[in-house]
Amino acid sequence: MAKLYHSRSVPTRTDRERVKREFFRDSVRVRPGCVASRRNLRKGFPTMELSLIVVVVVVTALAFDFTNGFHDTANAMATSIATGALRPKVAVLLAGALNLVGAFLSVEVAKTISSGLVDDARISPVVIFAGLVGAILWNLLTWLLGLPSSSSHALFGGLIGATLVAAGTGAVNFGAVLTKVIIPALISPLLAGLVALIATYLAYRITVRAHDGTTKKGFKVGQIVSASMVALAHGTNDAQKTMGIITLTLITAGALTPNSGPPFWVILSAGLAIALGTYMGGWRIIQTLGKRVSDIQTPQGFAAETSAATVILASSHLGFALSTTQVATGAIFGAGAGRRLASVQWGVAGQMALAWLFTLPAAAIVGAVAAWVSGTGVTGTIIVAVVLIAAAAGIYAASRRRPINADNVNDVPAPVPASAAA
């Protein structure tokens, strides 16, 4: 069924094709030993032929990246906004800019995604499209509910579900899923929580005799720096995921050789999409993380952000595609517990844990259905695209009934009377 879309066809020499080829020739990063080298392209080797479906997938991937951005603004900025270290508008602008910078820092995670999770020889761009549909829908739904679920798990889930339906169980590398996704997913929030807990405890212990005004002001400045680091870390980890997907698409379409890294235009467009999404600000999730988890003070915010940034950057560097959302959330709970165990709203934690548990399977189911429908042919793919757009519009309309934005994001009674709120 995927035959229809496979674009390993021999190129025809029309003008349009040539223009397209020349455009990509300039933007492909040339690597030693890569078949799609400049010389080969100049000779007109059929390596760079992009069909309509590939373009559709790239656009959908960037749309996912956008949702990833606003879904995850909270990770970096929720506590800074809640403690007043940064004004909401300034916070999202800073986060957006740093995400863009972060996107250029590392491509380790992109490589994990584009080489290993699913067998790229056995899936087509349509399968990836279906996977993205699953991921986007789940992201939008959890955003509407204000739940900080993992965009990464939504992406992996959608991709795995779609691959299972289209190419069977053999095409999913469950070993890689376990070691690169599931294990980091279990360990990273606990690790971030533990680091934040110890750090928070120490921060309060050390500064117990310090001048109150000085510590408050100092930790506020510290928070601005640490929040920036989280935004940067988010760029190195989450922007990579979309780059990985687009690279995977180009590989399955035969436009790139297997195991190649993302070309420059992919890095740039993915970085821009996530930065723009981040700037939009997922105010619903910011409110949940900043105000409903715990009454966060500046030392806690600083400890939480520092822990999250360290865990994410260390993992990114070693190629673990962990969920920045889960790390940031784990760190916030840890920081809440580090001051006083009772001040954490464990009920909210339960809600989030449920959303985390459901994210991968739910996105997988949507991805599987989308793959099944799109697999029926061009009409099926169009139906899936229309359903996606309609659902997105519906969710947006629903969100307008109780809008949350930069102006009212902090207007929530804190879970514990904010007697000593910094």
Place this chain on the structure above:
Amino acid sequence: MGIAWGSLFIVCVISLAVGVAIVALVAFALVGLSARAHVPAGGPNDGAPTVSPGAGTAIAGVCLLAAAAIVGYGLWIIIA
């Protein structure tokens, strides 16, 4: 495909050490900076061992420099 326990272990150790170290350093720096603010007599901190404003600022400077060095080194490893 085996689980990369080695890498996972490194991530855990580095995160724990670096995260805690940075927060502690910043906290110590703030304690140092507090020496510049005067302590109200009879307050909860009256009689606590104090350092001179100059020494406090120096401590703060060293701590913040150390924290900045750790962060800078980490970023440098990633970029290089």
